[in-house]
Amino acid sequence: MKLFKTLFGVGSMTFLSRILGFLRDSIIARIFGAGFATDAFFVAFKIPNLLRRISAEGAFTQAFIPILSEYKTQRSERDVSILVSKVATLLGLFLVLITVLGVFAAPWIVYVSAPGFIDNPTKFELTVDLLRITFPYIIFISLVSFAGGVLNTYGKFFVPAFTPVWLNLSFIIGAIFFSHHFDQPVYVLAWAVFLGGVLQLFFQVPFLKKIGFIPNLNIDFKDEGIWRILKLMGPAVIGVSITQISLLINTIFASFLASGSVSWLYYADRLMEFPVGVLGVALSTILLPNLSKSFSGSNVHEYSKLLNWGLRLAIIFAAPAAVALFILSVPLISTLFYYGAFTAHDVTMTHYAVMAYSVGLIGLILVKVLAPAFYAQQNIKTPVKIALFTLLCTQFMNLVFIGFLKHAGLALAIGLGACINAGLLYFYLQKQKFFQLDSGWAVFLLKILGAVILLAIFLIFYRGDIGLWTSYSFVQKIQNLFILITVGALIYFASLKIFGINLKALFKESNH
Helix, strand or coil, X not given: CEHHHHHHHHHHHHHHHHHHHHHHHHHHHHHHCCCHHHHHHHHHHHHHHHHHXXXXXXXXXXXXXXXXXXXXXXXXXXXXXXXXXXXXXXXHXXXXXXXXXXXXCHHHHHHHHCHHHCCXXXXXXXXXXXXXXXXXXXXXXXXXXXXXXXXXXXXXXHHHHHCCHHHHHHHHHHHHHCHHHCXXXXXXXXXXXXXXXXXXXXXXXXXXXHCCCCCCCCCCCCCHHHHHHHHHHHHHHHHHHHXXXXXXXXXXXXXXXXXXXXXXXXXXXXHHHHHHHHHHHHHHHHHHHXXXXXXXXXXXXXXXXXXXXXXXXXXXXXXXXXXXXXXXXXXXXXXXXXXXXXXXXXXXXXXXXXXXXXXXXXXXXXXXXXXXXXXXXXXXXXXXXXXXXXXXXXXXXXXXXXXXXXXXXXXXXXXXXXXXXXXXXXXXXXXXXXXXXCCCHHHHHHHHHHHHHHHHHHHHHHHCCHHHHXXXXXXXXXXXXXXXXXXXXXXXXXXXXXXXXXXXXXXXXXXX
C-alpha cells in the first residue's frame, strides 16, 4: 500500500473537517462567547465524548481492529461477516443500555463531573438539560467508530476521515439559523450534537453496503473472536479511561476556577486538536491496520520499517507545528475567535492555555504512532500500565501548577503528561525484538532542531507586537497570518532540504 498517498488523503479529509471545526468554533465564539452558557454546553458535550472514546473510538477500536485484521488475513469472508454482525449487535445493545442510564442519571453525572457548578443552580440545571439531549450521541458516534474500523481495515480510509464533517455542518447551520428559536440559545448546540451523530452514521451505511458488511442482528455471542475482543477490551477500557479520567479531572478543577475557564481550555484544545487530528490521528488510523497485518503475518522487518516511517513523519511535521502554535497563539486566536461575544480577555486567557498545551504537542502526536505498535501485537497491558503512571504524574502536576498558572496549569500538565507517556511507550517498545530504530536518527533530530530554530526566529521577528493583533481588521489578520504561515513553512522545508533531509525519499519509503 502507498502509505503516504493514503496518509495524504486521510489528512486532507481530516484537514477539511478541522477547518470546518474552526469555522464552527468561531461561530460559537461569536454568538455565545465564553461564559455561563458555553461552560454548561462544553461540559455536557464532553461527557458523551469521553464515553465514546472509552467504548468505541478508544478501547473498542484498539481491541477490534487487530482481531478483524487477523480474521481478514487468515479466515474466510463469511467468518469476517459473522464476526462483524455479532460485534455490532453486542456493541449496539451495550450503547442503548449506557444511554438510558446516562439520561436518567444526568444530575448525578454533572454533580461528579462539574462539582463547581453546584453553587449556581441555574448553571447546574442547564448543564443537566443539555446533557440529556447530547447523551444519545454516544450511540450514533460509537457505531460510526465501529463502521470506520471496518472500512479502515478494508482500505476505505477516506470515508471515516470525511465523516466528522457532518457534525461540524450540523453545528454551523444550527448556530446560524436556529439559535434564535430557543429561549436559551445554547440549546441549539445540544440538538446539533444529536443530529450530527445521526448524519454521520447514515453517511457511512452505503459504503459498508458496498463492501458487503452491513451488520445483521446476531445475538449468538458464542464466538471465539468476540471473546478475544472482550478480553482485549478489558485492559483497553482501563487504559483509555485513564486518559479520559485525566481530562475529566481537568474539567472538575476548571469548574472551580473563574467563569470561562472551561471554555478557554476548550478553545485552546481545539487549536491543539488541529495538528493532532490532521497528523496524529491520520497516522494512527493507517498504521494500526497495517501494523496488525505485518504482525499477524510475522513480518517483523515490515513492522519495524512502518514504525520508523511513522515516527520520522510525525516529528518532521509535529515539531514546527508546536513552535508555530506557541509563538502564533494570539494571532491564531484573534483571527479565529475574537468576534462578537468573545472578548480581548478571552483571547488572553485562551492564549495562555494554547502556549501550555503546545509544550506537549510532539508527545501527543508521538503517542498516536507508538501506542498502535502495541495494539497491533494485541498487547494492551503495557500501554495501560504506562497510562496509569502518566495519570498519576499529570494529577501531581495539576496540583503543582494550578495554584499559580490557573487553567493554563491544567493544560501544561496534560502536555507534559503526554511527553511522559510517549517516552515510556518508546522505552518499552525498544526493549522488544519487533522494533529497532534505523540508523541516522541522532543526525536526523539535529537537522530538525536546526530547521525549527530558524523557523522560530522568523516567526518571532515578523509576528510583531502580539498586543496589536486584537486591533487588526479581519482582512489584516488573515493577510498577516497567511504570510507568516506560508513564509514560515517555506523557511522550514527549505532548511530541511539544505540540511540534507530528503522528503521525497521518505515518501517513497511508504510504498509498501
